[in-house]
Amino acid sequence: MSVNNTKVQDTENTNEWINWIEEAIDKEHLNYYEYKQFNNFREIGFGNFGKVYRVSWKNLEKNFAIKSFFNINIITIKEIVREIIYSGVGKCDISYNHTALIVMRIGV
Ligand SMILES: Nc1ncnc2c1ncn2[C@@H]1O[C@H](COP(=O)(O)OP(=O)(O)OP(=O)(O)O)[C@@H](O)[C@H]1O
Numbered sequence: 001m002s003v004n005n006t007k008v009q010d011t012e013n014t015n016e017w018i019n020w021i022e023e024a025i026d027k028e029h030l031n032y033y034e035y036k037q038f039n040n041f042r043e044i045g046f047g048n049f050g051k052v053y054r055v056s057w058k059n060l061e062k063n064f065a066i067k068s069f070f071n072i073n074i075i076t077i078k079e080i081v082r083e084i085i086y087s088g089v090g091k092c093d094i095s096y097n098h099t100a101l102i103v104m105r106i107g108v
Helices: 012-026 074-086
Strands: 031-033 038-046 051-057 063-069 088-092 100-105
Touching: 012 074, 038 063, 063 074, 074 100
Parallel strands: 031 088
Antiparallel strands: 038 051, 051 063, 063 100, 088 100
């Protein structure tokens, strides 16, 4: 799974959280999006953990917000899980500047 390609700090705890995400995808509790299905990246904000982009999906009119997390570590991975549970619609493939990406509904 692509999350392993990021700059993950290789602690047991971090791996547990990554496993949680991967299992949730396997069991289809989480949607998984290919990064290449998104285009028209426009930066719309940034927070403590990374940047947020407005993106188009599969060249359709459908827009999503994508949140990127830099320097994946135990703190950010917990934040990713929290965001996925409370506001996310899914997790995205990782390829953008080696960051983890989650996909959210647009609008805050
Ligand atoms: N789903 C979204 N749709 C549209 N804009 C968003 C969305 N999520 C975040 N944003 C924009 O990106 C900015 C940063 O959001 P982000 O969640 O990264 O940080 P935060 O909530 O301000 O703080 P923290 O980093 O502590 O979570 C927000 O202030 C908002 O302007």
